[in-house]
Amino acid sequence: MRQEDNSSGKIVVIKVGTSSLVTGGRLDLEKVGTFCTTVLAGIESGMAPILVTSGAIAMGRTRHHALSATTPAASQAAAALGQGFLYSALRSHFAELGVETAQLLLTPSDLTDPERGDEIRPALELMHTLSVVPIVNENDVLGVRNNDVLAAVLSGYLRAGLLLLLTDVAGLYDQGRPLPGGQPRRIPEAVGGVAAIEAVASGPAGGSGTGGMLAKLSACWIATHAGVRTVIAHAADPSALLAAYQGDPVGTVFPPRPLSVDPPDLGRLWRAFRTPPRGAVVCGPLGVEAVERGRPVRRDCVTDVRGSFEAGDVVDIVGPDARVVARGGIRQAANSSSAPRSVLFNPSDYVQLLESSHVGD
Template sequence: MRSKVTGAQRWVVKIGSALLTADGKGLDRNAMGVWVEQMVALHEAGVELVLVSSGAVAAGMSRLGWTARPSAMHELQAAAAIGQMGLVQAWESSFAEHGRHTAQILLTHDDLSDRKRYLNARSTLRTLVELGVVPVINENDTVVTDEIRFGDNDTLAALVANLVEADLLVILTDRDGMFDADPRNNPDAQLIYEARADDPALDAVAGGTGGALGRGGMQTKLRAARLAARSGAHTVIVGG
């Protein structure tokens, strides 16, 4: 697997809400700065990068003083609208410190299910990558409804990997990776270093849902790996 990672030319990197927020107290700018340094180093080595960033709802909740994720759609959308402003500004300023430009792209299910819009999105992303710009992608939470939302940015990241024909999908998580049992409940749980995405045994060990601020979990990461594999991309699930 190491050779597949080092040989990958185009990466999609997904960072979730749990990593981007400082215990629910807004965006963790220090952590974001560290990831930007690492991504810039990859950029300088010739790697083409697309960033899929969660965190808009969590950032908006912090600005509004909310401690629990709301269930009402209009409240989620309001939090996303407020938080997306700060999220994209934080990424832009961090990358700008290293002389890198970023571009915000908000996607919906319709954008990727409609052929014309899919091709337009692909063309735009390819152009940005060719220009050396780092696209920062998030789901457009302000306009989606519960029936059509991606449900988590793991799925969105996999669809983006297919869209840009990425070689590698990197999903950063607040766990060390995927284990053969839940390490929170089983101290003997072993880290799975490599497996085929279609291995049915993985379904049994990918139980559980996301944290309080996010919508993902290991199940969605496994699903994302399988989606990405359809276009030939390898997936790395690693602690951030």
Template structure:
């Protein structure tokens, strides 16, 4: 199928849809834009009425909190991490109240779900989240998801709701990821460097894109923007799930897409998909260290389905324990990520050695592989 046929088939058959909306779409620059929010709820209600399971991932709690705080005497400013977390605590209930009322007017019930990255990092909690969502969706309830900003710390933050959404696609077993943006779609060049940049109706192979060049690099804060949207689209493409990046401020943009109109940018899924376990393994946490490979090891891992052995490692960077997620690199390229069977200190002792040499240092009770191929995801979108 060409991409239009693939898109039409996906839209026709999609049973579970994850929709993400950010502050840039919901806000008018100072306050929440209630017309945009109400129109979004109307569109999701239409999808639900068609028998589709809908999950909404929504930012806006901090903005809603700041709006409320301006009404207090002295109008306190929410600055710094603690200020933002306090503003989120003030605003999350207000944001949820708006969604709850808007869906209720259309005869639908909502559920608030607040998550930290630690919730998805634990396999037990990950499975519990999957079961909870499954029950809610079977009841026809609309889960409204956000990061639990009030309790999140930097080490356990998703970094942005694009990332959170891409991780939820896995346990939800979603068929489509819709990411609403404040512009018309993905431009074919950096508009700061090329004012003639045009929206791409389809991205055939997202792995082939140079995101740094296209988006001007990742923002200093690493949050939001087209960079994180494309990174998330790359991730879910590995699961075989397409992404529709749509102009979220346009009226009825989601229902128009499902009605067959060409809008925004369609990101095609990959043909060779990864297992849901490997997807969870690779993205449930940030890599704790880096293993530098020689050319032979990089080729064996990349092209021949081999595990990483000690002899193929030329350098070990960072401090980490056995079982930690590590990045595998060759030159300036990331080969993949995987779980290390060794801690950093032991790897520094055995890097570059053959199996019998490793045994002489560590004894017979050692792993033959540093990273087993079953615990390795190639071409990870980091």
């Protein structure tokens, strides 16, 4: 199973969602079998896959009735309990196919911190040399976040050739333009403005995961702004990986966006896109000019505040023409009464989104 080419184009980060591995809090053997054979086909085609798997929390909640609570502590404890069961089952299934795996628990900070990030890459490279497939999960005991976003940061960190988000739908569907009979249609390629694409996405569809389409789109923005082509596809389709890797029609494709800096600033991308926006600040012309010039955005540029958000939340910066011009982590809460010249966003906090509003067909 040894791959001979260690170039970044061979590296594929594959994230699989909770509902694509787990049913009723228990590992679904049929779903797991489909996933493992899909990955094996990728290996045999010369890919170097790195897997990011959800499902630990859902599995852990079944171990004790107290873990069904929605508190952060219950989720963290469920993750700690479920992770061992999830990895053990995946390890066993892959071993039956002759694939050796290794478990990694990471957070986005492990990859975006320059001091820590440089220590992870040699280990991943050695695993590749040994033909060991890494299975990564968010280290949720430190705080439950989102594996889609972790997979996106990881794909940018590795300069992967592809990020594949496997889920329980076949891609992004256009809710605004249904076909006759009221059926939405899948968008084959998502091109255009971030806000316009998000407008057609639905929220979480229920179940035991922590994702949902908007969270997946957040991951898409991180990956594509880091130069990584991204595809959302159905986990039940065993041909999805090969099709996505070869550029054949499958799911919804998110083309890479032009890099503003090379290598991409993953910390900045993570701060700007780690969650869907919690609100917006509307700026006058001076605020838009500050964004265009990559300067701090100050409170005296703001003409209106929308939504309820706290310091550190992801917030859109909107121009006077209602166009979203940037997104980032804001430094003050919505109800803050700070001085007019205080900084809301430093340049390292936001990413420009000076794009068209068209969503591609």
